[in-house]
Amino acid sequence: MRRQVPLFITFFVGTLLIVSVFIPPMENLGEDFTLFFDIIAVFAFFLGGGNLLRVHLTKLYRKSPDWGFSVVTVVGFFLMLAAGLFKIGNPGDISASVTAEGSMFQTMFNNVVLPLQSTMYALLAFFIASASYRAFRAKNREATILLVAAFIILLGRTPFGMMLTAWIPDSWSVLQVPNLAIWIMNSPNLAGQRAILIGIGLGVVSMSLRIILGIERTYLGDDR
């Protein structure tokens, strides 16, 4: 029961979904199963949310270092949960969208989640600079190619790319930095992307097969 049933479920569901692609009357099966997944995921929120609360309440209870911040998490969580589940301050009634403008839920989203989200995202501007400083060094041939490609594209995005190479005659125009940048994006970049994608396609097919056939079962506890 403990080992065989899950393996059978995986095999059955996986095979069913592959076959359904070729059988017109079952063509919506994939969509339905995606919805099934979403529904199960909502049930899983009980586990996830419960875990989040448990972690922070334990910190509170034990007065672990930084327990004060756990109060912030717990209070924020319950405030938002109440705002969303009871649609507090929603201009419409229960049938209005939970994210209706003017509701407490949306106001908190706009003024707490959104600025935090976009600032975390904006950190990338700094990290992309520190990563280029550290990583783009001509340590070996591969790293040099990486560096040169990145540098040409970067240069092509500033006025200096054109300024430096404007003297190149039109019959050699591919060597002008902005054109070269376009050419790199269109040709070698495309080739690399394609090779990666074809490999990924095969990798997914192979892994899916291993899972469906029960060869790969670490996720279920490979307790042999």
Place this chain on the structure above:
Amino acid sequence: MKRSSLLVLAVVVILFAISWILKANQLSATEENYILEAFLITFAAFLTLSVLSFLYKDNPFYKFAEHLFVGVSAAFWMCLGFWSTLVKNLIPRLSEGLSEFFNEPYMPGDYNFFFWIPVILGILLLMRLSKEHGWIARWPLAFIVGTTAGLNFVRYLRSDFIEQISATFVPLLIEWQGVGHFFSNFNLAIDGQFVMMLSNWVIFVGVMCGLIYFFFSKEHTGVFGTASRVGIWILMITFGASFGYTVMGRISLLVGRLTFLFKDWLGLIS
């Protein structure tokens, strides 16, 4: 808490309180709820600066922002999951009474009873909380993993394998009018025949060598090794180019945040 950190906290609180007052004063002419609006903008600015402070090092302000973010956003997604999945998609298929309660259009259908499957699996998943019967949670997991494997098998085969192969059927000779014509019209213009042909050669050779790099069951030596080397180079150009191309978008994000601080909050720029 140490005295120095209390001092810092006090200074920050006072500064933001001043900002709040100034902002409210500024907004009072145009906004009805100007006190609340001013607070929200000031608070958003405080959170923005708290996150940016992480670049220097971890600090209590970042910790505050982080913990608030986690709590609020976790609840945000849970509420969204509840309303958009359970109320919108599940309840209208299973219960007329409940869909009436939530004011959702009831969706009767012959195969709706199948929607009990995820409900049962969801409940089985919650058995994970039980020490004794926790193993039963593996059933829904097996169902999910099977679904993912089955759906992605065909999806990736199509979009990542088949589609990319047929996209690479490129002609290596373009506008071909013989060797003589080719050499007499040879140039390096971006729209010239040679550059366009070169592009296709690079795509063809690049995809081939890239694939060879991914070969697992053959030692990368000899000709095969050389090809796989070229494959790595192509990949490196790809990575370098994508990296460089992304920089602009990332800087824009920072411009957006700083514009918020300088314009919406401080009013330094118009």
Place this chain on the structure above:
Amino acid sequence: MPPAIVNFIAGQVGVQQLVVSGTSTTAQTPPSHPRAAFLVLLIIISFTISAIAQEPADTAAFDLPDERPAPPTSVVVTDFKYDAGNRVDITWVPSIDDQPELTLVDGYTVYRSANGGDYKLLDSLLPGISMYEDEEVTPDSVYTYYVATMSGKDTVQSVVTQEIRPEWELVNFDLAWLFVIAVIISGSIVWFIWRARAGADLFVRKIAGLDAVDEAIGRATEMGRPILFIPGILDMDDVQTIAGLTILGRVAKQIADYDTRIRMPVSRSLVMTAARETIKASYQVAGRPDAYSDDMVSYVTDEQFGYVAAVDGIMVREKPATIFLLGAFFAESLILAETGNSIGAIQIAGTARPAQLPFFIAACDFTLIGEELFAASAYLSGEPKQLGSLKGQDVGKGIAMLAIILGMVAVTMATAFEIDFFQMIADGLNQVFSTKAE
């Protein structure tokens, strides 16, 4: 007679009658004599005939305000092949008045009747369109359609189509080539798994990132610091997350063997549950079930950057010696990898999202590129049957390369030298490797 001509004649007759009544004195008094009546009729008929005879060349008539366009003709409804009986296609020949130079036709409207009921409007279409896909049908009903030409507020209907009952098919033969390719690739994977199981010796090249796993775990053990495992930010419905978890299974066993701490914040509740099962089982296999605790895995938030904020916090506070970033990553890839780098951790990353690979390459010590991520757990397991599947993948790559060479040759020959034979091959290959049927 098609309704167009009937309408047309009716219109012309109206005009003629008006003229007659205005000019003929006989028409003003009712005819008392049958011969007079006959005469009037004769005049009317002759006027009508002459009008019709003149008509076709007279384009000026199209500018008359009451001019009506011709309806669409040859309206045909056909069942859509290889579906579940939920689509029929209606095609027609556009109205002859629907010419690029003319502005008479504003478009078309499609009407449907189910089981002999009333006709209901389905859709309005732009001029020049000659096809409509009705996907709101079921095999249980019989349908008829007609199409009308719109001109201002006026509509001119076509004849009604024949009845159609949508049919469903059991097998979609449009996808035959997809099926064949799937079977060949799966077949070769299964074949090599079977060969390997039977004891054939299979060579698999080294994958740098995976050879470093041992050392990376060992380093954390020596330093007495935890190992951080990030399975990406997507849920269990993404195959990359599952790939991450299969690697976790192998890694966790070694972690249990070495008695090192593992820390795994996740951004999805289901991933949390699955990761706990995985680690628990690995600890059992390692013979240390008592060392396992649910606290190793914790849920943070579904929000992408909220999760990143928390993981960054964990990184700088707990200073893990080794960080695994294996799964589906988006913009956060670089935030995580740079923070990880700043605390001096060894980082092994892998994702199948090409857009994020450059950042891992730049900021991590080892990166599994695309396919390598999916091959990793097979490689780490060291089991022959798992390694066999990698050999099967190589067959797939061989097929891809062969197809690309063939396609390239055929297309080159066909376009540069216009050789029909190669054009045929190119068309054939395009059909085999087509993704049109969605």
Place this chain on the structure above:
Amino acid sequence: MIPFEPIRLFAFGGFNVPIVISLLIIGGGMLWLLIRSLKAKEVDRRIVFVFIFAAVSAPLLFEITFDETATPIVKGVFEKIENMPERSRIVIAFDFDPAMAPEVQPMANAVIRHALAKNHRLIFISLWATGQALMDKTISEIIPAEFPQKQDGIDYVSLGYKAGNEGVLNVIVSNVKKMFPTDVNGVPLTDIAIFNGVRSMKDVDMVMAVGGGKPGPKEWVLFVGDAPGGPPVAVGVAAVVAPQMYPYYPKQVLGILGGIKGAAEYESELLHNYPRFAEQDTPGLRMMGPQTLAHVVIMAFIIFGNLAFFIGGRHKEKRL
């Protein structure tokens, strides 16, 4: 021609102290780092962060802009408009929504100004429901204020929005009136001077398609530009879409304005050739200020990194 200036200091119309100071600080800092690198010293990441912060915020605060030189792909569009005979008809397509507007609206503005200054005639059209409002706003903001002598119906006309996506293009490529019997104000096309002799899109002299989604510039290229006898098409697209448009250049499109950089190049070309626009807002150039400075800083750091690396005797960096 305005003589070349690498940096235009025109926040207060002349010599600008804050700009000079901020650039001196950034430049001086860079010099200091260069010297450190020549001594093979590594730079702390926080110093990198400070420079990025300065490079982005200084141009924002003090409106530092850099003179752009138009790349061939942008110049193609500019020169076409510049060299067409006066009174040529240019179609401007507004296929975008407010979310995309910050990036592509500057392109539309620059092209409209250029075309009107060149005394061309403009036909506005939108395939996006949200595009019409943006179009109306653009027309009412630019034309009466900057080109008071231009008249609706004679020098420009707005056809408004029409539902039907690329189907609309399919029709207007052979007959405009069939899809747009009247302009946006309800005036029949037959009464509008611009449309004298214009039956289809094949009769206009150029199309400038601005947008970034579907339907958008790509559809204009495929359905209108590529139609037999179709007009030349130029496109202005958001940066994320630009790589998808490159393959059409130069055979199927005159040129591509990609993202804010494309807009900035066009604006600068316009400023060089038309001094009358010197007082106009140039959002493209303005938004490129932080970008250019940040790119320069990043490139400088890449150079510093390599200097330190080579002078430092190529020491092994990687752990393990």
